[in-house]
Amino acid sequence: MKFAVGAIFKNEDAYVLEWLAFHKVVGFSRFLIADNGSTDLTRQILSTLEKHEPITVVDYQDEPDVRPQLGAYNLLTKMCPSDVDAIAFIDADEFIAPMGGASSVVPKLTELFSDADVGGLALNWACFGSAGHRFWEDGLVIERFLKRSLNKFSVNQHYKAVVRPGYVDHWTTPHHATLKRGRYINALGQELDFREGRKDSLSKTVVWDHLRVNHYVVKSFEEFVLRKSPKGSASKAGRVKHKKYFELHDKNNEVCDAMLTLVPAVKAEIARLEALIAPVVDSVDPEPTWRQWLHNLKSGLKRG
Numbered sequence: 001m002k003f004a005v006g007a008i009f010k011n012e013d014a015y016v017l018e019w020l021a022f023h024k025v026v027g028f029s030r031f032l033i034a035d036n037g038s039t040d041l042t043r044q045i046l047s048t049l050e051k052h053e054p055i056t057v058v059d060y061q062d063e064p065d066v067r068p069q070l071g072a073y074n075l076l077t078k079m080c081p082s083d084v085d086a087i088a089f090i091d092a093d094e095f096i097a098p099m100g101g102a103s104s105v106v107p108k109l110t111e112l113f114s115d116a117d118v119g120g121l122a123l124n125w126a127c128f129g130s131a132g133h134r135f136w137e138d139g140l141v142i143e144r145f146l147k148r149s150l151n152k153f154s155v156n157q158h159y160k161a162v163v164r165p166g167y168v169d170h171w172t173t174p175h176h177a178t179l180k181r182g183r184y185i186n187a188l189g190q191e192l193d194f195r196e197g198r199k200d201s202l203s204k205t206v207v208w209d210h211l212r213v214n215h216y217v218v219k220s221f222e223e224f225v226l227r228k229s230p231k232g233s234a235s236k237a238g239r240v241k242h243k244k245y246f247e248l249h250d251k252n253n254e255v256c257d258a259m260l261t262l263v264p265a266v267k268a269e270i271a272r273l274e275a276l277i278a279p280v281v282d283s284v285d286p287e288p289t290w291r292q293w294l295h296n297l298k299s300g301l302k303r304g
Helices: 016-025 042-050 068-079 107-110 221-231 245-250 258-284 289-302
Strands: 004-008 030-035 055-059 084-089 093-099 118-128 157-165 168-173 176-179 183-187 196-205 211-216
Touching: 004 068, 016 042, 016 093, 016 258, 030 042, 030 068, 042 055, 042 258, 068 084, 068 168, 093 118, 093 258, 107 118, 118 176, 157 183, 168 196, 176 196, 183 289, 221 245, 221 289
Parallel strands: 004 030, 004 084, 030 055, 118 183, 118 211
Antiparallel strands: 084 157, 093 211, 118 157, 168 176
């Protein structure tokens, strides 16, 4: 079976290559991405890679008083190629991780979607904290942040959906698509048990067996302040992600280094992608604009 990833991006130039490389390494063969008016190098990177890689990029602009995420998901679902069996919709800070020592998601996804009655698969979050990092440092997200919340952390009841495109009626929330037919299961192949009153985003139990979504929700404090907080929410108008949001999600209860085994392959894939985009990116900006901005800010502070 063939599996795709769909997402909406805005100003993710510092992370987009790792996100793409990781999901290519674990077996996803198609990417559909809506760019929501990025002002950094995200759009240039994606446009260049689209010429060489199985990536489809569309522009999806904001509309007055309408949050863009659901509209983008509905559009990308309709655009999904007919040879794709199922598509997962996640964010740029989320990584669909194979568990139990597996290096690919394809065998388990193929097994779970071998039942034609399955229209959707719910993969629970595993929220990772800052691991005490105050500032951005070199290295991959999956190797810098190795501490996560406990399974029982209530926020992990959120799930992200992998769906058969032809079964989808519409996206109800960024976590859940209403299906025209078929049923939802969890990563164990069991009927999805929703939390009472939340049949559009939360499961009753958290399942991390076989597959899950590693959610690097805050990263370092510096990255949270400069990257995440200013963007607000793509799904809820007026939502502010500041101090309380950081403190709620900065959970570092257990060391979890399972993704380190994938780092060499991910870095090799990043190097290959970087070679494809280097001429274009170098002609626009020699380094991601937010890092240059940060460098200028620090230099200004040192000068008083």
